[in-house]
Structure formats: C-alpha cells, structure tokens
Amino acid sequence: MARFTRVFGxxxxxxxxxxxxRFRLAFSYAFFFTLLLVAIGVFYxxxxxxxxxxDVQRLLEEDWGAAKGYIKxxxxxxxxxxxxxxxxxxxxxxQLTHLYLITDASGNALAYDDYKSLSFDADEIKxxxxxxxxxxxxxxxxxxxxxxxxMAGKVLDDHKPPRPYFLAIGRSxxxxxxxxxxxxxxxxxxxxxxxxxxxxxxxxxxxxxxQPVNSVAQxxxxxxxxxxxxxxxxxxxxxxxxxxxxxxxxxxxxLGDSFEQIRRFSTDVSHELRTPLTAIRxxxxxxxxxxxxxxQYRDAMVNALEDVERLSSIVRALLLLSQAESGQLVLQKxxxxxxxxxxDVVDQFQIPAQEKSITLTASITPGSVxxxxxxxxxxxxxxxxxxxxxxxxxxxxxxxxxxPADSPVYVSLEIEDTGVGIAPENLPHIFDRxxxxxxxxxxxxxxxxxxxxxxxxxxxxxxxxxxVASAAGEGTRFRILLPRDADASHPIPAEAAAGKDSLH
Numbered sequence: 053m054a055r056f057t058r059v060f061g062x063x064x065x066x067x068x069x070x071x072x073x074r075f076r077l078a079f080s081y082a083f084f085f086t087l088l089l090v091a092i093g094v095f096y097x098x099x100x101x102x103x104x105x106x107d108v109q110r111l112l113e114e115d116w117g118a119a120k121g122y123i124k125x126x127x128x129x130x131x132x133x134x135x136x137x138x139x140x141x142x143x144x145x146x147q148l149t150h151l152y153l154i155t156d157a158s159g160n161a162l163a164y165d166d167y168k169s170l171s172f173d174a175d176e177i178k179x180x181x182x183x184x185x186x187x188x189x190x191x192x193x194x195x196x197x198x199x200x201x202x203m204a205g206k207v208l209d210d211h212k213p214p215r216p217y218f219l220a221i222g223r224s225x226x227x228x229x230x231x232x233x234x235x236x237x238x239x240x241x242x243x244x245x246x247x248x249x250x251x252x253x254x255x256x257x258x259x260x261x262x263q264p265v266n267s268v269a270q271x272x273x274x275x276x277x278x279x280x281x282x283x284x285x286x287x288x289x290x291x292x293x294x295x296x297x298x299x300x301x302x303x304x305x306x307l308g309d310s311f312e313q314i315r316r317f318s319t320d321v322s323h324e325l326r327t328p329l330t331a332i333r334x335x336x337x338x339x340x341x342x343x344x345x346x347x348q349y350r351d352a353m354v355n356a357l358e359d360v361e362r363l364s365s366i367v368r369a370l371l372l373l374s375q376a377e378s379g380q381l382v383l384q385k386x387x388x389x390x391x392x393x394x395x396d397v398v399d400q401f402q403i404p405a406q407e408k409s410i411t412l413t414a415s416i417t418p419g420s421v422x423x424x425x426x427x428x429x430x431x432x433x434x435x436x437x438x439x440x441x442x443x444x445x446x447x448x449x450x451x452x453x454x455x456p457a458d459s460p461v462y463v464s465l466e467i468e469d470t471g472v473g474i475a476p477e478n479l480p481h482i483f484d485r486x487x488x489x490x491x492x493x494x495x496x497x498x499x500x501x502x503x504x505x506x507x508x509x510x511x512x513x514x515x516x517x518x519x520v521a522s523a524a525g526e527g528t529r530f531r532i533l534l535p536r537d538a539d540a541s542h543p544i545p546a547e548a549a550a551g552k553d554s555l556h
Contacts, residue, residue, distance in 0.1 A: 073265075074258045081254035086247050093239045097232060104228035105201070109188055112203045112223045116186055119148050119221055125209035130154045130163045130217070151200060151222035157181060157215070172204070177218045181206045191225055199225040264293040268300050280308035328359040335359070383425040383513055387537060390463060391416040393426060394454050397433040401441060409446040412437075417455035420463040421537045424514050432510045435503040436467045436530055443528075444471035462516075463536050468529040474522040482520065483508040 134141040153164040159174030186205025200222040208214035339352030398414045405412035440450045448470040457464040511518045522528040
C-alpha cells in the first residue's frame with residue numbers, strides 16, 4: 053500500500069475511499085446506467101437512420117416510376133416529355149433531373165446532371181442492364197461531399213426491336229443525415245447532464261442503503277462483554293437489511309446468553325470446587341496440628357479422600373457435559389429397542405430400590421424402536437431413576453412407562469415417583485447446572501446438580517423433548533419424547549409433548 057501511494061502520489065485515504073462499498077455501488081450504478089443510456093441512444097439512432105433512409109428509398113422508387121413515364125427516345129436521344137405549363141409536372145421534372153444519368157448500352161452518356169457524381173463505368177452499366185429490374189445501389193457521395201441514394205436500371209425505347217438504355221437517378225440523404233446528427237448531438241448533451249445526476253443519485257441512494265450496515269458496524273465496534281444487550285432497531289422494510297439487523301440482534305442475544313452462561317458456569321464451578329478444596333485443606337491442617345495418634349491421621353485422610361472423590365466426580369461431570377455441549381461428544385446412533393434397554397436399567401436399580409423398601413416397576417409396550425446412542429440413553433435412565441429412588445421415601449413407588457406418544461412418530465418414556473416432589477419455585481431451574489433442590493425430609497442438599505443438565509442435553513441431542521410435572525409432597529413425573537426410528541431432527545409438536553398437566 054505504501055509503495056502504491058508513493059509511486060502514484062495518491063493518498064492512502066483516497067485509495068480506501070475508492071475501495072469503499074459505497075463508492076463501488078455508486079460507480080456500478082452510474083456505469084451500468086451509462087451503458088444503458090448509450091445502448092438506448094445507439095438503438096434509436098440506428099432505428100431513426102434506417103427509417104429515414106427507408107423513406108428516401110420509397111420516394112426514389114416513386115421517382116423511378118415517374119422518370120420512366122416522362123422520358124421518350126427520339127432518334128436514340130432522350131427527351132423529357134412533360135407539360136411546361138403544369139406547375140406540378142415542372143416540380144416533378146426539377147426533382148427528377150436534380151441528379152440523373154442516361155447512357156446507351158455501351159455506356160456513352162446521352163443526358164445527365166452532375167455526371168461525375170454518379171461515376172458509373174461501362175462495365176457497371178452493362179452489369180446493371182443485364183438485370184431484370186432496377187436496383188437501389190449503396191449511397192454515393194457527390195463532388196460536394198453530399199451523400200445520395202441511387203437507383204439504376206434499364207429503360208426501352210419504341211424502336212422495333214426495342215433498344216435498352218441505362219437510367220440512374222438519385223435523391224439526397226442530407227436531410228436524413230442532418231436529422232440523425234442533430235438527434236445525436238442533443239442526446240450526447242443530455243448524457244453529459246444525466247450521467248453526473250445519476251452518479252449523484254447513486255451516491256445518495258447507496259449511502260442510504262448502507263446506513264443500516266454502518267449502524268451494524270458501529271454497534272459491533274461498541275459491543276463489549278458488558279453491553280451485549282445492545283440492539284439495532286429494525287427499519288420495518290422487511291428487506292435484506294432488516295434481516296441482517298435481525299440476524300445481528302439474534303447473534304448478540306446468543307452471545308449475551310453464552311457470556312451469561314459462562315459467567316454462571318465460572319461462578320458455580322468456583323463455588324463447587326472451593327467447598328471440597330476448603331474441606332480438604334481444613335482436614336489436613338487439623339490433622340497436621342492436632343492429630344496425635346495413627347487413628348486420627350487415618351480418619352483425616354479418609355475424610356480428605358472422600359472430598360477428593362467428590363471433587364473428582366465434579367470435574368468428570370463438568371468435563372463430560374462440556375464435551376457434550378461443545379460437540380466433542382459424538383453420538384453413536386443405531387437402531388435400539390428402547391423397551392429392552394429400559395428393562396435392563398430397571399433391573400439394575402431393583403437392589404437399591406429394595407434397600408429403601410421402594411417398589412420399582414416397569415410397563416413396556418413392545419415395538420418402541422428408536423435411533424439412538426445406547427450408552428447415552430442408559431445414562432439418561434440411570435440419572436432419572438437414581439434421583440427418583442433418592443427422593444422417594446420408604447414404602448413409596450417408582451414406575452417407568454414406555455409406550456406410544458400422541459404422535460405416531462414418537463415414543464413416550466415416563467418415570468414417575470411418589471417422592472417428596474419439587475416446589476413450584478424450583479421447577480423451572482432443575483435442568484440448570486449446579487442447581488440442587490434441598491430434600492425436605494433430611495433438609496440436606498444431595499448430588500452435584502449436573503445430572504439433570506446432562507439428561508436435558510441427551511434428550512435434545514436425540515431430537516427429543518423432556519417435560520416435568522411435580523407437586524410438593526406428591527411426587528414427580530418426567531416425560532420424554534424420542535423419535536421412533538426416524539429423522540431425529542424432526543420437530544416435535546408442542547401438543548405431542550405436553551401430555552397431562554397433573555400426576556396420575
């Protein structure tokens with residue numbers, strides 16, 4: 053760039069101006085508008101020229117017919133036979149003899165006016181005489197430089213047998229040329245006015261058209277992590293620029309959600325990791341300064357190891373969830389008999405359910421085949437059943453139901469318990485990371501708060517939908533819709549996933 057400006061002496065700012073989108077739009081508009089005007093001018097000029105020359109040719113053909121009627125041959129000499137007292141015939145004679153030539157068959161001139169302007173040689177005369185009828189020749193210039201249209205052919209005398217003579221007459225094209233030339237001059241003068249005006253108009257229009265783009269660019273420059281809520285007001289035109297503005301506003305909204313999610317994630321992670329780390333440090337410090345016996349050291353180490361295991365569980369869960377949401381965890385989908393998977397997982401949870409005196413049952417409708425990743429579906433069932441058993445008191449029940457959904461394209465999986473339920477204020481947040489509900493029976497918070505977040509991701513990754521209904525003290529029901537061995541990206545109607553609003 054620097055070399056370019058040094059060699060050509062053009063400031064860098066001007067080079068940037070010429071490369072600007074507004075300049076290119078205005079220049080393109082003016083350039084193509086100029087091409088259009090020039091093309092229209094050339095077309096109409098040629099059309100006018102053709103029409104005027106056609107008019108002259110028709111008049112010339114009429115002159116040819118009149119000349120044949122006026123010319124008589126006496127003793128091989130042409131005579132113009134017209135009434136000198138008739139003004140109309142005198143005018144016709146004057147027009148016919150303005151430019152004409154009469155020769156014999158050998159090309160010897162018998163009568164003419166401005167013979168040199170017609171400039172026919174003997175060979176050309178003989179060739180024209182051999183033609184069956186008169187022809188219109190290409191325009192020729194006379195000695196004054198005036199362009200004339202010529203018609204030539206043969207005429208016969210009254211001799212027995214008739215003898216051929218050569219006749220050529222012409223009409224000037226000067227008036228036609230002047231008309232075409234005048235139109236051309238006026239049109240060129242109009243172009244000198246229209247082109248600058250069109251360029252100015254193109255500059256103004258392109259500036260107005262690019263104003264929303266400039267607004268987007270200005271907004272993009274002003275956006276930081278603290279003001280991602282900034283929006284550009286739409287123009288209301290419903291055009292491409294409004295769609296650009298809408299896309300930009302949606303992008304900033306998504307960025308805002310992402311930044312907020314990252315902020316909450318960082319806050320939650322720091323909080324969750326700080327607790328076990330603080331506990332580990334405190335236990336080790338107590339053991340270091342106060343422990344006196346091997347049993348005391350052993351107890352401190354056991355407690356520290358429990359906290360380390362909890363810390364490891366948090367890290368593993370976070371890593372797995374992060375890989376899932378970033379697309380690094382690829383689903384290995386295959387045809388899967390969901391009924392068989394549900395029975396297998398339910399069988400695995402029979403022992404922990406019996407230990408708490410909880411009845412765990414499954415109701416399976418055959419033929420529930422889906423396209424899914426078996427490992428993730430098992431993880432989904434394990435998380436939901438683990439929570440259901442954890443929050444269901446003794447002599448309660450957990451029921452798993454699998455069958456057709458309201459829509460034949462999906463299967464419905466329901467897990468319902470008779471546990472403590474979820475308070476209404478907690479229900480909208482149960483799928484958020486690290487969100488944990490306090491157990492009203494023990495008044496303690498269990499788990500890491502990541503299981504339901506992972507469940508939600510698994511359902512969405514399979515093109516499904518999950519709903520939850522709960523009442524405090526009565527129990528909770530999770531309902532999941534999954535595509536039935538079909539396109540997992542098929543949208544799920546809200547009515548198909550709504551189900552019942554209350555527990556049954």
